[in-house]
Every structure is written in structure tokens, then in C-alpha cells.
Amino acid sequence: MPLACFQCVDTLPIASKHAKGLHKQMKITNFVVNYQNSKKVSNNPFISFKENHPVLTNFVLVMVTLVACLYACYISLDIFTDHGNQTKVPDVRWKLIDQAIDILEDAGLNYTIDSIYNEDYAPGVVTDQSPNAGSSVKFARPILLTMNCLYPPQVEIPKDITDMAGTDGVTTLKTLGFRHVTTDTVPSEMQGLIIEVRVNGRSVEGGTKAALNSKIVVSIGDGSVDAIEFDPLGSQRDSLIKQKIKSGEFQIITDSLGNTHLVPRSKR
Incomplete structure (x- = not known):
């Protein structure tokens, strides 16, 4: 066997021991690093609270966000509604309309x-x-x-006024x-029937x-005239006379002897 091979065989146990030692040293190093990191995390109260109470943390974050949104809306409302840009309503009652308009325009209303x-x-x-005088309103x-x-105003007198009873006609007017x-x-x-209406x-x-x-x-008939006195020539004449009286063209007068007479009504 060559010499180089014997040397490699001899160095294998040494390399194996060295690798084991290096692996052990790396595990120790990782443990120390993890321990230090966990210690840093535990020193941060917010992170520690978040990890220990995740539900409560989320609730607090939601509430903070909601309050921030409401405050932003309040600020925006003041801007868009022109809050604070108001004036007092002047009192223009019992003034002529032209004077009242001038006062309101001078006040910006x-x-x-x-x-x-x-x-x-x-x-x-x-x-x-x-609004009433003294109220706070926005300009314009x-x-x-x-x-x-x-x-x-001009108002129409009822067309059937002369067909009404006196009290009804007066109430209607x-x-x-x-x-x-x-x-x-x-x-x-x-x-009791209305005979004539005079205006001014x-x-x-x-x-x-x-x-x-x-x-x-409003002239109201008093019923003092007997219908027989109006019918010397028959019912047709009587009907015509009634129409003339009702229209106001004729009137009935009584003389000093108590006799009644049908005479044209004088124009007033």
C-alpha cells in the first residue's frame, strides 16, 4: 500500500473528531444567539404584550384606527362646511320690503x-x-x-249668491x-233669501x-209681500216679476197707505 494512503487512513479519526467539535461549537453558538434574541424581544414591552395578548392587541389597534378616522372626518367636516363662517340674522320685521332687502344684502344674506x-x-x-332675528346662519x-x-287681492263673489239664504251668503263671503x-x-x-248684493x-x-x-x-227679503199681489195676469207674469225682483231690476215699495208697488230700482 502506498504511503499516501496510510497517511489518509491515519488522519480520518482526527478529521472526524474535528468535525464533531465544530458541529458542537455551532450548536452552542446558535443557542447563544437565539437566547440573546429572545432576551431582546422580552425586553420590548409592546412586542411582549402583543405575543401574550394577540386578541386584545388587535382590538386596541382597531379602536385607535377608528378614533383616528373619526378625528379626520371631524376636521374634514369643518373644512367642507365652512364651519365658523357665520353671521347673525338682522331684524327686518315691520320694515318696508325694500328696506328689508337692503339690510339683508348688507349682511351678506x-x-x-x-x-x-x-x-x-x-x-x-x-x-x-x-329664521328669526338673532339666529346664527351661514353667509348667503x-x-x-x-x-x-x-x-x-281680487276675489270672485259666488255665482249662486242670490240663490242662498241670507245667513249662508254672509258666511260664505x-x-x-x-x-x-x-x-x-x-x-x-x-x-230670508238674498235678493241683491252691492259692492261699494x-x-x-x-x-x-x-x-x-x-x-x-247683502239685501235679504223680509217676506212681507204676498205672492197673490204679483199675479193679476197669471202665473207667467208672476214668474217674470219674480225674476226681475231677484235680478235687482225692480223693487217693491210700500206707500203710506200700506199698498205695495213694483217699481224699477234706481241705479246707485
């Missing part, structure tokens, strides 16, 4: 106008506003102004908004429009 009619208030005066906010009409409604009585065979002294028919502040007089 817009306006919308609604109207009512009340003859107790001056024409064109602001009777109400919304429209303020609703309620204005009394410059002119009284007042419901429509006419405040100055009075009554008088005229001789007629039709007791002028006889009008149903369907006529009149201003709400007009003075209206």
Missing part, C-alpha cells in the same frame, strides 16, 4: 318673499321672517320674508276673506270679482 293680505298692516311691510343663507300685499259685510232687508215674498254701493251679479277690502251689502 339672500332672501325669498312670500305674501299675505291683512288690511290691519301697512302695504308692503314685512310681517314675519324665518336665504331668509324667508312674509310681506303684506301692496294691493288687496266672510269665509272668502271679505271682512266688511253688512245686511239690510227689502220687501219680498221670499223671506254698486249692484253686482254673482261671479263678479271684488277687492277684499270692499264694503259689501
Whole structure:
């Protein structure tokens, strides 16, 4: 056997021992490194808490994220809604509409106008506003102004007014908004029935429009005239006379002797 082979055989046990020693040394080194790393981790309280309480850690992280999002929304809301850019609503009630508009425009506010009619208030005066005076609103906010009409509205008198009973006709007119409604009585065979309607002294028919502040007089039949007195020539003549009386073209008067007469109604 060659000498080199004997030398290799002799060195095998030595190499094997050296490899075992090196492997053992590496295991010791790895153990020391792992121990040191674990010690470093245990020295970090957050990592230690996270490893020991993973569910609670995730819950805390979720809550922190939620609070951060809410705060971001709050800041964004102030920016997009122009928070803090507000003004006080001035008091413009009982001022003329032109003056009220000037005051609102000077305050940086817009306006919308609604109207009512009340003859107790001056024409064109602001009777109400919304929002109320002193309220805090954003600039350019429209303020609703309620204005009394410059002119009284025109309302139609019911077309069948002369077919109504006196009390019903008066109630209907007042419901429509006419405040100055009075009554008088005229001789007629039709007791309690409306014979004529006069607006500001002028006889009008149903369907006529009149201003709400007009003075209206409703003439109601008193039933003092006997129907027989109107029928000397028959029922046709009686029907015609009734129509004339009802339309206001004729009226019945009683003289000093108690006699009744059918005469044309004088124009007022």
C-alpha cells in the first residue's frame, strides 16, 4: 500500500473528531444567539404584550384606527362646511320690503318673499321672517320674508249668491276673506233669501270679482209681500216679476197707505 494512503487512513479519526467539535461549537453558538434574541424581544414591552395578548392587541389597534378616522372626518367636516363662517340674522320685521332687502344684502344674506293680505298692516311691510332675528346662519343663507300685499287681492263673489239664504251668503263671503259685510232687508215674498248684493254701493251679479277690502251689502227679503199681489195676469207674469225682483231690476215699495208697488230700482 502506498504511503499516501496510510497517511489518509491515519488522519480520518482526527478529521472526524474535528468535525464533531465544530458541529458542537455551532450548536452552542446558535443557542447563544437565539437566547440573546429572545432576551431582546422580552425586553420590548409592546412586542411582549402583543405575543401574550394577540386578541386584545388587535382590538386596541382597531379602536385607535377608528378614533383616528373619526378625528379626520371631524376636521374634514369643518373644512367642507365652512364651519365658523357665520353671521347673525338682522331684524327686518315691520320694515318696508325694500328696506328689508337692503339690510339683508348688507349682511351678506339672500332672501325669498312670500305674501299675505291683512288690511290691519301697512302695504308692503314685512310681517314675519324665518329664521328669526338673532339666529346664527351661514353667509348667503336665504331668509324667508312674509310681506303684506301692496294691493288687496281680487276675489270672485259666488255665482249662486242670490240663490242662498241670507245667513249662508254672509258666511260664505266672510269665509272668502271679505271682512266688511253688512245686511239690510227689502220687501219680498221670499223671506230670508238674498235678493241683491252691492259692492261699494254698486249692484253686482254673482261671479263678479271684488277687492277684499270692499264694503259689501247683502239685501235679504223680509217676506212681507204676498205672492197673490204679483199675479193679476197669471202665473207667467208672476214668474217674470219674480225674476226681475231677484235680478235687482225692480223693487217693491210700500206707500203710506200700506199698498205695495213694483217699481224699477234706481241705479246707485
